[in-house]
Amino acid sequence: MPSDLDHWNNAYSSTDATKLGWYQKEHAVSMDLISYCDGKNLIDVGAGTTTLIDSLVNDNYDVTVLDISSEALRLLSKRHGDNIKYLQADISQPIKLPKFDIWHDRAVLHFLLKQSERETYVSNLESCISSGGYAVIESFSKDGAKVCCGLDLHTHDEDSLVELLGENWLLVESIRHIHINPFGGERPYVSTVFKRK
Numbered sequence: 001m002p003s004d005l006d007h008w009n010n011a012y013s014s015t016d017a018t019k020l021g022w023y024q025k026e027h028a029v030s031m032d033l034i035s036y037c038d039g040k041n042l043i044d045v046g047a048g049t050t051t052l053i054d055s056l057v058n059d060n061y062d063v064t065v066l067d068i069s070s071e072a073l074r075l076l077s078k079r080h081g082d083n084i085k086y087l088q089a090d091i092s093q094p095i096k097l098p099k100f101d102i103w104h105d106r107a108v109l110h111f112l113l114k115q116s117e118r119e120t121y122v123s124n125l126e127s128c129i130s131s132g133g134y135a136v137i138e139s140f141s142k143d144g145a146k147v148c149c150g151l152d153l154h155t156h157d158e159d160s161l162v163e164l165l166g167e168n169w170l171l172v173e174s175i176r177h178i179h180i181n182p183f184g185g186e187r188p189y190v191s192t193v194f195k196r197k
């Protein structure tokens with residue numbers, strides 16, 4: 001069984017980015033939700049090689065990307081060089097992070113199968129987003145696929161996200177939508193914006 005690092009590095013080195021199940025040419029929902037939030041200093045956790053970063057850079061966001069996969073970060077750095085900051089880390093483990101205005105996660109939280117890993121994810125979130133800041137969290141929804149990239153998922157809905165983030169956070173927006181993957185498969189998502197009280 002490969003480690004998570006090997007698993008994700010293999011995914012990015014064996015498959016063209018445009019053929020990965022989560023690939024999107026444009027991230028209209030994410031950009032809409034992010035533009036709802038105040039501030040321009042953003043961390044994208046589990047960024048992979050997402051084209052969302054291109055749109056954020058074009059919109060003058062100060063972007064930091066975090067991913068477990070060194071290969072994803074290498075590919076992303078070929079596109080963005082020194083224009084963004086890179087952190088290789090496992091979001092389910094404690095990480096020392098600087099402060100940001102906005103935390104964005106599309107399709108990472110649902111890979112954390114243990115409650116203890118999800119609680120550490122929230123500790124990391126709270127260490128870098130202060131009162132008045134935002135968390136934009138997008139997950140496969142409970143009525144959707146239970147596996148992605150060969151890995152089991154712990155999927156979410158609004159209630160489970162509210163319960164996970166706890167009393168420090170207010171759910172201010174939620175959108176249900178369907179991502180069509182490069183093979184035509186439907187992947188229902190729940191995309192949310194939380195504001196820290």
Ligand SMILES: C[S@@+](CC[C@H](N)C(=O)[O-])C[C@H]1O[C@@H](n2cnc3c(N)ncnc32)[C@H](O)[C@@H]1O
Nearest residue numbers: 008022046047048050067068069090091106107
């Ligand atoms: C399904 S992809 C989504 C990529 C990107 N957010 C997007 O929407 O295109 C999941 C990403 O999360 C990363 N990842 C998985 N587990 C992680 C973890 N525990 N910590 C940090 N990144 C992780 C993977 O390397 C991969 O880039």
